[in-house]
Amino acid sequence: MSEEFGPNFITLTDEDGNEIELEYVDALEHNGQTYMAFFPVVEDEQDPEQVENAEDYGLVILKSVLENGEELLSTLDDDEELDRVYELFMEQLLEDEEEDS
Structure with a gap:
């Protein structure tokens, strides 16, 4: 039996109240921390505002944190941590791409 899974989407609200x-x-x-990578969704490639907004955000990396027993996604506030995790994601994505080739 073959199961196909489609993409997973989430909606977040940024600090300005805009939904993404x-x-x-x-x-x-x-280092014992779970990180997740996301790309902004562009529903209409012909809409310059949507394309620009997606480019502004680029690859979005969030970390999973437990707060009051609930799993939440949080931004990374440390630039060094963000840079290191970004590098790890890029390495992982490139490895996945090479395996698919």
Whole structure:
């Protein structure tokens, strides 16, 4: 039996109150912490505002944190942590791409 899974999407609200729809790309663990990568969704490639907004956000990396027993996604506030996790995601994505080739 073959099961196909479609993309996973989440909607977040940024600090300005704007809703952002994100498509789940991948997850990884680093130093006991789970990180998830997302790309902004562009529903209409012909809409310059949607394309510009997606380019502004680029690859979105969030970490999974437990708060009051509930799993939440949080931004990374440490630039060094963000840079290291970004590098790990890029390595992982490139490996996946090479395996698919």
